[in-house]
Amino acid sequence: MGLPNKKEVYTYDDYLNWTDDQRIELIDGQIYLMAPPSRIHQEISGAIYIQFANYLKDKKCDVYYAPFGVKFTEKNEKDIKTVVEPDIVVVCDKSKLDNEGCKGAPDLIVEITSPSTVRRDRVEKFNLYEKYGVKEYWIIEPDLKIVNVFVLQENNRYGRPEIYTEEDKIRVSIFDDLSIDLKDVFS
Numbered sequence: 001m002g003l004p005n006k007k008e009v010y011t012y013d014d015y016l017n018w019t020d021d022q023r024i025e026l027i028d029g030q031i032y033l034m035a036p037p038s039r040i041h042q043e044i045s046g047a048i049y050i051q052f053a054n055y056l057k058d059k060k061c062d063v064y065y066a067p068f069g070v071k072f073t074e075k076n077e078k079d080i081k082t083v084v085e086p087d088i089v090v091v092c093d094k095s096k097l098d099n100e101g102c103k104g105a106p107d108l109i110v111e112i113t114s115p116s117t118v119r120r121d122r123v124e125k126f127n128l129y130e131k132y133g134v135k136e137y138w139i140i141e142p143d144l145k146i147v148n149v150f151v152l153q154e155n156n157r158y159g160r161p162e163i164y165t166e167e168d169k170i171r172v173s174i175f176d177d178l179s180i181d182l183k184d185v186f187s
Helices: 012-017 039-056 118-132 182-186
Strands: 023-027 030-034 062-065 069-072 082-084 088-091 101-103 108-112 136-141 146-151 162-165 169-171 179-181
Touching: 012 023, 023 118, 039 062, 039 088, 039 108, 039 179, 039 182, 082 118, 088 101, 108 118, 118 136, 162 169, 179 182
Parallel strands: 069 101, 108 136
Antiparallel strands: 023 030, 023 082, 062 088, 069 082, 088 108, 136 146, 146 162, 169 179
């Protein structure tokens, strides 16, 4: 069975029952089909994952790569109408983890844009991640070799982005001693 019958608002139950091979995200009950990632996208994602995984070995936080579901809800789990699959996710609170992914806000999310996702990553997901309290959000633009890093401020809003290019190292705000070398990411 593919997508369920067309309706105005989908839920997490609908999401779990989709058997189509198509990757799907659910944002505020609306379906978003995900295109297969490009080779460059996969290379960037892999390079970032490796740096996080090496750093986090024997530490309390874990790093995951897509497909890995992140569920957001206003009330209880039966009311979930938002499930996204970020490219990279760092979770430090293991009580948020279940067999399907993460329940609630991870500590850090990385999204790698493509022509079909750039608006969603910059606007819809930005607002979603800010609303639910993701501490650090990276938007990577492969064509420009630029990374915008947003850090949640004391007022629970993202401040102005720090902008990094392929020659820079990003100091990860949620850790005291981790920098991600973008030369390795964009090489």
